[in-house]
Amino acid sequence: MSVLTAAEIMTLIPNRYPILFMDRVDELNPGESITCTKNVTINEEFFQGHFPGNPVMPGVLIIESLAQAASILILKSEQFQGETAYxxxxxxxxxxxxxxxxxxxxxxxxxxxxxSNMGTVKCTASVGEKVACSADLTFIVAAADDKI
Structure with a gap:
């Protein structure tokens, strides 16, 4: 059972198809951690060119998936509701x-x-028990129309 569905996720972050890389939030501990799921399907637009006959999810999109998960974690805190995480x-x-x-x-x-409005998160993307990607991300939170 998910904590947040895709529809609920879209109320928090501005990303939409084809750049929404999150299917559900499985666990959420506000201010501490989040676990999310992305089901990777052959229907993803990027597989048309990356790579024909040998489809591989681009690493930058795995990072984007992690950034979206981080955004949800950040924006679920009371102080940042209604803001955007960059x-x-x-x-x-x-x-x-x-x-x-x-x-x-x-x-x-x-x-x-x-x-204040900045922070750092440690991220891991895994397939089964194997780590596919890890990274440390820094974010800035601001109103959607603010210049940062």
Missing amino acids: LGAIKQAKFRKVVRPGDVLSLYVEMVKQR
Whole structure:
């Protein structure tokens, strides 16, 4: 049973198809951690060109999936409701496993540090027991119409 459905996720973050890379939130501990699921299907638009005959989810889109999970974690805190979380930096990104159609990507994000409207999270994307990607992300929270 999910904590948040795709429809509920879309009330929190501005991403929509074809750039919404989140199917559900499985666990949410506000201010601490979040676990989400992305079902990777052959119908994803990016598989048309990455790579024909050998479909592989681009690493940058795995990072985007993690950033979306981080956004949900951040925006579920009372102080940031109604705001937008922007990706500010990607550090220590490592790609360890190819993600293909049919894989279920489990996204885990843990809050490391938060100050004012900025923070850092530690992220892991896994397929089964194997880590596909890990990274540290920095975010900035602002109103959607603010210049940052």
